[in-house]
Amino acid sequence: MNHRITKVAAFLLLFADAHASCSIADDRMQSQHFFNTFCVSCHGMEKSKADLRLDQIDVQQWNDPSLLNDIYTAIESGEMPPEDAPKFPEPDQFKALQKVLRNQLHLLAEKQKPGMLKRLSRVEYQNTVNDVFGSDFSLLDRLPLDNIEAGFNNNADNLHMSVFDMELYFNVANLIAESVVSDKPAPRVVVYSTKDTDIDTHSHKDNTNGFAPSLSLASRPLVFATQSIQIKINPSVKTSGVYRIVPKGFYIQAKFVAGSRVEERLPAVTDISEINTNDTPPTDHSMSYFLRKNSGVGQSIVTVIPKNAAWKDFNPSIGFTTQLSSDDTIVLRCNSVKGGGPQRMFCIETATITGRVYESWPPDTYFYKTYCKDIDASAGYEACQAILKRLARKLFRGPVSDAEMQQFYKHAMKAVAQDRSIFSGLQAGIRGMLCSPKFLFKQEGESGPLDNYAIAARMSYFLWNSLPDEMLFELARQGKLKDPKVRREQTLRMLQAARTDRFVRDYVYQWLDLKKLKIIEPDLSIFTVDEFDLVRDQIKEEPVEFFKEVLSSNLSLVNFIDSDFVMITPELNYIYRIEGHPVATPSKRPGASKISPKDYRPKEITSEFSKVMLDEKDRYRGGLLSQAGFMLMTTNNGEYTNPFYRGAWVLKSFYGDHLETPEDLEISAISPPTKTETIKETIDAHRADASCNICHKKMDPLGIALENFDVIGRWRDQYTDVSNYAPKGNKKGGRFPVDARTVHIDGRAFEGPQGLKTILMEDKERFSKAFVENMLSYAMARELNFLDREHIEQLYEQSANTNFRLRDILLEIVSSDYFTRR
Template sequence: MPPTFPPQRSTRFNARLLVVTLTIWMLCNCVSTTINAADAENETKYRKDLAPLLRTYCFDCHGESDGEGGLSLAADDSAEKLIQGRSHWMRCVTQLRLGTMPPADADPMPPSTRTQMADLIEQLATAVNCVRNPNAGKVALRRLNRAEYRNTIRDLTGVDYSPAEDFPGDDVGYGFDTIGDVLSLPPLLMEKYLDAAEAIMGEAIYTPPPPLIFQAQKDPHSLIGADKYGGKESLTIFSNGAVGFELDAPFAGKYTVNVVVSGTQGGDEPVRMELRGGKQSQTLDVPETDPVEKEASFDLKRGKQTIDLAFINDAYARNQYDRNLVLHHVEVRGTETSRLTTTLPKRPASHQVLLFQTPNNLRSFDDAATAVLTRFASRAYRRPASASEVGRLVALAESVRSGGASYEESMQVAMQAVLVSPYFLFRIERPREPGPDGAMPMISEFELATRISYFLWSSMPDDELLRLAHRGELRDRGRLLEKVARMIRDARASRFVENFAAQWLQIRNLDNVAPDTRIYRGFDDEIRDAMRTETLMFFSEVMKNNLPITTLIDADFSYMNQPLAEFYGIDGVRGNQFRRVSLAGTPRGGLLTHASILTVTSNPTRTSPVKRGKWILDNLLNMPPPPAPPNIPELEKGALVGSLRERMEQHRSNPACAACHNMMDPLGFALENFDAVGRYRTRDGKDEINASGEMPDGTSFRGAEGLRELLAVERREQFIRCLAEKMMIYALGRGTEYYDKCAIDEIMARVESKNYRFAYLIAGIIESDPFQKQGFRE
C-alpha cells in the first residue's frame, strides 16, 4: 500500500515531505522484503536441500517418535523449528564433521554429502538476518584478572606489584582467563586487594619517616654547679652564675631547652637568664614571680655538648630587694633535621608524577588534593571521575590530615581507596537500551578505549587513547586504525602475546609437563624456557610485521638460541640470544613443529597422537570432539600389541572408541616424526614411523608438511575463522554465540580482502559490532 500524505501547506514544503516520506516508506518496505525473502529462502533450502538428506541418512534412527538418545530430528520439520532447536542441531554438525554420524553400521555417506549436510545445517541453525540489527551480545561485569591487575597497577602508579602472583588463581572459561562470567571476587581476594593497595601506594609515594626525637629531663639539683645554691624543691640561683649539663647529642639537629622558671623580682628590670649551647646563646626575660615555661633552640652537632643556664642580672639592695632566679624544671628535646634533606633524593619517580601538585602559600590543601585525585581517579576508573567521587576522596584525605598526617600520607590513603573501588577492580560498562528501531546501542568512547587497551595491552588505556575518547575521535576510522597500529608495535603488545597466544596455544601448560628425562635426555628447564620463548617470539613476529595469518602454520623460519638449536639438531646458531633462524632444508615449519606445542600434547614417556589431534581440532579448526564416553579403557601395551599406530588402530576398532578417534588420530599421527619433546625422528624404537593420515571426508595427507598444507591451504578459511573466534572470545570476555556470525563473516571478508594479513584481523575485531556495541543475553 503506497504511503499517504498530510494536507498540502506549500509546494516546497510538500515536495520535501513527499521525498522524505517516500524514502522512509521505501526503506522500510525494502528491509521488510529482504527479511521475508531471507526467511523464505531458508525454508526453501530446508525443504529442497536438507530434508531429503535427513530422510536418507538420519530419520531411521532419529524419527519423530522413536529418536535414539532422545533426539528426534524429524520433529523439526521446518527451518524455523531447526533454529529453535539450534543447540542439538549444532551437536549434529560436530558429529557429522567428526565422522561419528551416521554410525559405522548405517549406510555409508559419501564425504561430499557429509560436508554438504553439515554446511546446510550450520547455515540454517545459525541463520541471522544481518540487516535486522543482530544482537551484539552482552559482556558480564568483568573483574581484572591477575595479569591485568598487575599491568594496570604498573601503568597507573609505576609500581610493579609482583605479589599479585599470590592472588587466588583466575578461573578459565572458553580457554581464557578473561571471561567475565568466571572472574568472581572471593573474600580472600578482597583481603589481598586491601593489603595490596596499602603496599602499592606506600611504594609509589614517598613519605619521610618521622624525624628522630631525643628527649631528656633534668632535676635542677643534679645540674653541674647546683651544689653552690640552695632550695628544697627548686633551685634558687642567688648570684650571677651558671649551672649546666652535658648532652651527648645522638644526631645533628635542632635541640630545644625547655625550662620552668620563676623570679624573685627587684630593681628596675626583670630577672634575666641566658641559655648557652655550643657557640650559640639566647637571653630570656623572666618577669613572673610564678613558675612559667621558657624555651631556647640550638642547632647542635652530633656528639658531646655542654648546655649552660646562667643567671646574668643579679641585684641586691639591703632591706629593699633581692633579685634571684628560681629553676623548677629542665627538659631538652632534639629533632633530627638532617635526615629530611638527605632522604629527599630517594623519592621514586612515581612520587612526582602522582603528586604533581602540593600545598603551598599560593595553593590550599583542598586545591592540591582535588587536582591530584581528579587525575588519579580518572585514570584508574578509565573515565572522567565525577565531582562527587572526587569530593569524597578529598574529604577522606582531609580527615586523615586532620589526624596529624602529612599531605603525602593523606594522599596515600585516598589513593588506596581508589585501588579498592569497584570502578578500578572491575571493567564496568553503563547499561543501555536498544534504540526505537532495535539498533544495538554503542558503548561510550571511554568504554571503547578500555576494551581496546585491555585487548591489546592487558592494561588500562594510555593518555593518548583517553585523549581520543575525550575528544570523541576514537570512532574516527583513520585515527582508530593509526592508534591500533601503534599499539601493536608498542612494547606493551608483548602482553597480548603472553596472554592471548600462550592461552590459545596452551603453552601456559608447559610448566606443568614432566617428560621422562631418562628417555628424553637433554630436556631440562633451560630448554623448557627456550621452547616457550621460541613460540612467543614467533607469534610476535607474525603480529608486529603484519604477516599473513597462515604464516603461523607454514612459516619457513623460527626463533632460536644456541641451546634450542642444538636440541633441534640445527647448526650455525651461536650464543644465548634468540634470533631469527631459517628452517629451509629442515622438516620444521610453523607452530605445528614447535617443541613447546609438541611437548604439552605428549605424555611423559611417549607421544600422544590423541592429544595432538585433539589440540588441532580444538585450537586450529574449532571442532572440539565430544567428551569421551565413560569406562573407555586406557591404551595399554598389555592388552594391545604392535607399534603405537597399530595399537591405536586396535583401540579404534571398538565403535565406542572410534566415535572420538576417527578425526583426532589421523591429525595426531601426522606429527609422529616428532617425539614427546619435539625432536625429529624417523623411528619409534624399532618401529618405523608412518605419519600418514586420512580424514573421515576422505582427505589424505602425510607428515607435518602435508598437515601444514591441509591447514594453510585446503582448510585456510576454517583455520583463520577459528583464530578469529578465539581472539574475539578473548577480546570480548564471553563465548561467541550464533548471532556473532554476522560480525565474524564481516571480519573474514575484510581479512580476505587484505590478503589475510594479521593486523587486519585485530582491526576487524575492534571495528566489529560486538566490540563496539552493547547487546543483551538471549
C-alpha cells in the same frame, strides 16, 4: 476511548506473544521430525553417541543456545548426518532444518545480551596497577581466579564476583596502597646468627683452608683466621632496597693451623686466649664485603670470590650500607689478618640487618616523582585531593566528577586528620579507588554504541592488556575515536609499543595452551636435565617470538601452518640442528638428580631469537607444528609421544574444534609402548571401542602424522622412547621404524609432518575462520554468539582480501563499527 485503545493494544500484544509461542513450538516440532527421521539411530534411546540424544528435544534443550549451535555447526559443516547414515536427508530438508535452527538461535542470541559490566582479568588488573603507579607488582596469585572454561581469560561473561573475591581485592588494594605511598616506615631489624647457620662458611670444595674454623661455644662463632676465609650471610630480604649490615662478635688471640685433605682435617685455631669484647678494636682492623646472587638448591658448593673482585671495605664496628635484593648473598672477609704466628682474629656470632634505610623521604620512585613532586608529608588536604583526582582519571579510565570523588575524599580527609600526613590520605584514597566498581569493571554501558572513553579502553585492553595511554585519553576527550580512520592509525601506533608484547604473550599462551609447559619435563633417559636446562625457557618463548614475527612483518596466517623461516636461538638449535646456525652446548648441573625448577634456577640464557630462513632439507621445521614446546606438552609426562594429545591439540588450535568427553563415558588409559608394540598399535586397540572412536577418528590421524618427532621435537626415523624398543621377532635388538602414514577422517591419505601441513593448507579456510573468530572473541572480551556470525563472516571476507595478513586482521577488527558497540 483511551481505555478501549489500551485494552485493544494489550489484546494485540497478547495475540502476538501467543502467535510467537506457537511459531516457536512449530519450529521445535519440525526439528524433532527431522531428528526422528535421520538422527535417532545414533542419537536416540538405544544409542546416544557423544552423549547426545535427539529423540526428545524438550523446551529446555530448545532454549539451550550451546546445544543448538553445535547441531547447526555440525549440519552446516556436513559432519552430520554421516555419509553412512541409514537415511540421508534431501537438500531442501537440510535447508528447512537450518532455517528453523537459525531462527531459534537468533531469538536466543537477542536474549543473551552481553553483560553490562566486564571485570578486569588478573593480567589486566596487574598491568593496569603497574602502569598507573610505575610499579612491578606480581599480583596474579593474590587475585581471584579467572574462569577460562569458555574462551579466553578476559571473557567477561565468565568473570564473576563473589564476597570472597571482594575480600581478596581489598587485601590486594591494601598491599598496593601501602607499598606505593606511605609515611616513612620504621626500619625492620633482623638478627642472623652462626648458631642457626644463617651465617656460614663460604668456600670451594677443593680448598679446605677456605673453611672458617668454629669455636666450641653455644653460639658456634666462626673465626676469620686468614684473609682467604670467606663467610656468607643469607638474608631473607623480601623487598629490594637499601639496608645497613653490622657484623657482631668478639676478638681472640690465636694461632691458625691449616687443614689437610690427605689427613681429612679441616682448618682450626689453637692457643686461644679471649680478648675482652669491650676492648676498642684496633684502627687497622678492616673487613670487606661482596654481594653475589643466591646459588639456589643444587649449587650449594660454589666458587669463592676472587681477591681481585669488586670487594668493598668497611669498618666492622660501624658496618656498611648497601642495596639488597631477595636473591643476594653477602660475603665477608677480613683484611687485617696476616699470615704467620699468633695474632688477633675476629669471631663473628651474629649480623644485624636493618632496613629498608632511606636517606630522605619521600623516596625517588615513579609514584612520588610523577604525582607528588615538590610535596612533603606536611602538605595540606587540598594537595591530596588534586593527586587523587588525577589518579582516578587513570584508574577509572575516563573523566570523574567531584561528586563521584566525594567518597574517596572522605576516606583521605579522615586519614590526613588522624595522622597529619598527606601520604596517609593518599593511601586511604587509593585503597578505596582500587576497590571501586569503576576500577574493577570496564564501564561500557547497557547497549548500543560505546562512548569514546569506552572505545579507548577496549582498544588498549585488546592490544596492551592495560589502560589507555595519554594519546588515547586525549583523542577520547576530543571525541575522535568513533572515526575508523583514527582507530586504524592508533592501532598501528599501539602495535609499535613495547606493551604489545603483553597482548602477544597473553593471546599465544591461551590460544596454544602453553601453560602446560610449566609442569612437564622430558624423561631423563631421553633428554638429560643438563640438556633441558639449556632450552627450558626457550621452548616457551619460541611460539611467542614466532607470533611476533608474523605480526610485525604482517605475514599471512598460513605461516602458522607452514613457513620458510623459524625463530630460534643457538640453544634451540641444539634440538633442531639447522645447518649454518650456531649450536649451544649444555653446561653441567651440580648433582645428577632431576630437580624441580621451583627449587633450582639454572643459568639464565640471554641469547636473542633470530629469524633463520630454511632450505628445502629443513623445511619441515617451518610453522608451529614442529616446535619443541608443543611436542613436549603433548606427551605422556615427557616419557613417550602420544598421538591422542598431539591430535587433540592440532584439532583445537588449527580447526577450532574443542573435543568434549561425554560425562558418562568411561575411558581406559592408553597402554604405553613396549618392546613388542608401538604407540600406533596401542592406539588401534584403544579405538576398537566404538564410543572412543567418535573422537579418535578425528584426532588420531593428526597426531600420528607427528610421530617422527620425539618428546622434545627431535627428528627420528626409529622409536627411541622406550629402552630396547625392538620389533617383534627381532632378536638383534633393533628398533621399530616410525610409521607416520595415516588417513584423515574424510578419507584423505597423508604421511608425516609435511603431509599434515598439506592437509592443513588444503583446510586453510577452516583454520583462518577459526583464528579470526578466536581473535574477535579476544578483542571483544566475551564469548561470541549466533548474532555475531554475520560479523565473523564479514571480517573473514575482509581478511581474505588481504591474504589473511595478521596485522591487517587486527586493523580490520579495531576499525570496524562492530568493535565500537556492545
